[in-house]
Amino acid sequence: MNGKALPYLLLMPATLFLCVFFLYPFALVAFEAFTRDGAFTLDNFRTMAGSWKFPATVRNTLLLAAIVVPIQLAMALLMASVVSRLETGRSAALYIFAIPLGISDLAAGLIWLAIFDQSGFLNTLLSDLGIVDRPIMFLGYQSKLSIFIAVVLAEIWRATAIMMVILVAGMGLIPREYHEAAEVFGASPWKRFVRITLPLLRPSLQTAIILRVILAFEVFAVVAALGGTNLPVLMGETFNWQFTLQDRNVAAASALLILAISIGFTLLFLRVLRVPREARI
Amino acid sequence: MAEIAIKGVAKRFGGFTALHQVDLTIADQEFMVLLGASGCGKTTLLRIVAGLETPSQGEMWIGGRRVDHLPPRDRGIAMVFQNYAVFPHLTVFENIAFGLRMKKLPQQEVERRVNRTAELMHIEQLLKRYSGQLSGGQRQRVAVARALAMEPDVILMDEPLSNLDALLRLEMRAELKGVLAASKTTTIYVTHDQVEAMSLADRIAVMHQGRIVQAASPVEVYRNPAARFVGSFIGNPPMNFLPAAKAANGSWSVAGLTLPGPKSDRQAIEFAIRPEDVEAGEAGLPAIVRVIEPLGPHTLVTCDVEGGLFRAVLESSATVAVGDRLRLAPKPERIRWFDPETTHAI
Ligand SMILES: Nc1ncnc2c1ncn2[C@@H]1O[C@H](COP(=O)(O)OP(=O)(O)OP(=O)(O)O)[C@@H](O)[C@H]1O
Ligand SMILES: [Mg+2]
Numbered sequence: 323m324n325g326k327a328l329p330y331l332l333l334m335p336a337t338l339f340l341c342v343f344f345l346y347p348f349a350l351v352a353f354e355a356f357t358r359d360g361a362f363t364l365d366n367f368r369t370m371a372g373s374w375k376f377p378a379t380v381r382n383t384l385l386l387a388a389i390v391v392p393i394q395l396a397m398a399l400l401m402a403s404v405v406s407r408l409e410t411g412r413s414a415a416l417y418i419f420a421i422p423l424g425i426s427d428l429a430a431g432l433i434w435l436a437i438f439d440q441s442g443f444l445n446t447l448l449s450d451l452g453i454v455d456r457p458i459m460f461l462g463y464q465s466k467l468s469i470f471i472a473v474v475l476a477e478i479w480r481a482t483a484i485m486m487v488i489l490v491a492g493m494g495l496i497p498r499e500y501h502e503a504a505e506v507f508g509a510s511p512w513k514r515f516v517r518i519t520l521p522l523l524r525p526s527l528q529t530a531i532i533l534r535v536i537l538a539f540e541v542f543a544v545v546a547a548l549g550g551t552n553l554p555v556l557m558g559e560t561f562n563w564q565f566t567l568q569d570r571n572v573a574a575a576s577a578l579l580i581l582a583i584s585i586g587f588t589l590l591f592l593r594v595l596r597v598p599r600e601a602r603i
Numbered sequence: 604m605a606e607i608a609i610k611g612v613a614k615r616f617g618g619f620t621a622l623h624q625v626d627l628t629i630a631d632q633e634f635m636v637l638l639g640a641s642g643c644g645k646t647t648l649l650r651i652v653a654g655l656e657t658p659s660q661g662e663m664w665i666g667g668r669r670v671d672h673l674p675p676r677d678r679g680i681a682m683v684f685q686n687y688a689v690f691p692h693l694t695v696f697e698n699i700a701f702g703l704r705m706k707k708l709p710q711q712e713v714e715r716r717v718n719r720t721a722e723l724m725h726i727e728q729l730l731k732r733y734s735g736q737l738s739g740g741q742r743q744r745v746a747v748a749r750a751l752a753m754e755p756d757v758i759l760m761d762e763p764l765s766n767l768d769a770l771l772r773l774e775m776r777a778e779l780k781g782v783l784a785a786s787k788t789t790t791i792y793v794t795h796d797q798v799e800a801m802s803l804a805d806r807i808a809v810m811h812q813g814r815i816v817q818a819a820s821p822v823e824v825y826r827n828p829a830a831r832f833v834g835s836f837i838g839n840p841p842m843n844f845l846p847a848a849k850a851a852n853g854s855w856s857v858a859g860l861t862l863p864g865p866k867s868d869r870q871a872i873e874f875a876i877r878p879e880d881v882e883a884g885e886a887g888l889p890a891i892v893r894v895i896e897p898l899g900p901h902t903l904v905t906c907d908v909e910g911g912l913f914r915a916v917l918e919s920s921a922t923v924a925v926g927d928r929l930r931l932a933p934k935p936e937r938i939r940w941f942d943p944e945t946t947h948a949i
Contacts, residue, residue, distance in 0.1 A: 508705035
């Protein structure tokens with residue numbers, strides 16, 4: 323057999339699987355988004371955008387991503403640097419940091435609900451300490467800001483580890499001699515991080531950021547658990563159109579919008595964090 | 604002014620001792636070569652001087668300052684790494700400029716120094732390239748240029764020419780020597796190539812299994828090896844060794860020949876002579892010719908003496924044939940003697 327064909331042959335099953343269970347349903351969804359009663363139309367998108375909730379939905383989703391992702395990136399970089407430097411107990415530290423990864427997003431939302439709820443841990447603690455007389459409504463419909471903060475905290479707690487794991491792996495790929503050379507040639511630890519680690523980490527940064535940004539646009543269960551309908555996000559609205567309002571076509575349009583945003587940001591980060599071929603390790 | 608003093612330095616990696624009690628002083632502006640076989644601890648010693656490795660024991664002094672506790676960047680050194688460590692994400696220009704930028708030198712000065720060192724290393728046409736677009740030899744020259752551009756007090760080089768082809772190596776060797784002599788830096792240069800060591804060094808420190816066996820001028824190391832290892836390691840072909848049995852006090856019997864030698868309590872010591880220090884003649888060590896290799900200026904003859912291998916460098920005019928019986932007379936003033944137990948010279 324021709325040796326060149328072998329890799330493609332080996333990829334065939336996975337490709338077929340993707341076609342049957344992803345591309346085909348995707349085509350169906352796309353078809354539904356652009357049709358109503360079998361005729362081509364953009365009405366579904368108009369309906370979606372015309373909803374009074376829509377601007378808030380987009381704003382909340384983007385704002386959440388814009389706040390959560392940079393904080394997570396900074397934290398993940400810090401944690402990854404510390405973990406990479408450990409001589410012993412490195413895998414133990416990784417496992418501990420990665421615990422939240424094993425918890426579903428809904429469960430994570432519920433954990434934080436148990437903390438911020440009217441009768442939750444935080445209120446119990448505050449009243450036990452005598453700081454408050456009556457429990458505070460952190461998650462009430464009037465306190466949008468504290469709902470938002472609770473969601474941000476839950477998201478950071480839940481999904482920083484995924485970035486960290488990717489970055490730790492990436493840092494492990496950078497040969498130690500580059501750091502040593504930088505050290506000999508006068509770079510302080512901070513300079514070494516900025517001038518050596520960050521640039522050489524670009525491929526992993528790219529993966530981590532793209533993955534995290536896509537996840538951020540799909541945020542749903544955590545928000546649903548903590549905010550209910552008080553903090554509408556894109557994914558929540560898609561769910562609403564499908565199951566509450568029973569309009570599959572608009573739901574499909576909404577899903578396509580999320581996909582488009584995700585693809586847009588993916589392309590952006592692929593471009594911004596591109597490593598020229600000649601400058602690779 | 605940068606004298607380097609290594610005082611009682613030892614290094615253990617877990618249970619393995621890579622360096623035993625190394626003592627070495629390198630004078631200001633001296634060119635010291637660390638020479639030894641692979642795995643003898645050259646890189647480890649260099650890394651300890653640089654501060655990239657902490658000694659398990661002992662002290663490091665540079666320029667009259669104790670530097671054990673100082674990070675590499677505060678030791679006034681520059682280094683050429685054995686595997687280059689040319690940054691892949693920076694151009695050759697920025698690689699050479701790296702240390703200068705860390706020192707916050709003005710752009711004009713950075714450019715001046717980069718261009719000058721690039722010219723010295725013949726890489727001026729490569730300044731815009733990335734490391735991934737260079738050959739091993741070119742990368743190595745970038746690494747050397749990066750160190751030279753720092754104009755440091757001390758420059759540490761770990762086999763900086765190992766990847767160049769023979770011709771370029773010869774050329775670079777001469778250039779390096781000139782450049783470093785002019786720059787007044789103290790140099791520690793690691794190599795396992797003895798010709799390179801001989802041609803560059805003010806002094807050679809011969810290392811063997813984590814110890815410095817001898818530190819002396821190239822001629823001294825060649826002529827008067829302090830230990831059997833030095834004689835067998837340095838010189839191509841290396842020294843010949845033959846067992847010597849006591850004939851009388853101060854006289855030793857070597858392959859049937861009685862030679863005057865050192866006074867010793869031992870009954871048996873070792874006789875040593877360099878291949879070029881014997882002459883074929885009427886009297887001498889009885890040898891049977893096994894292999895003849897004409898090398899141009901002279902002829903290398905490998906013989907059997909007392910059942911052991913013995914090499915002799917003869918004039919190319921000598922007419923010998925395989926199977927010939929020769930008498931090889933050692934030049935008396937070139938004979939060396941070694942204690943077989945301590946392996947030290949007597
Ligand atoms: N980090 C380490 N951990 C354990 N052993 C090490 C370490 N670094 C070096 N060694 C050991 O120490 C010894 C000396 O190593 P070193 O790199 O100094 O040798 P070298 O003389 O530079 O050899 P070469 O000419 O091959 O570069 C070797 O036996 C090596 O296996
Ligand atoms: Mg080495």
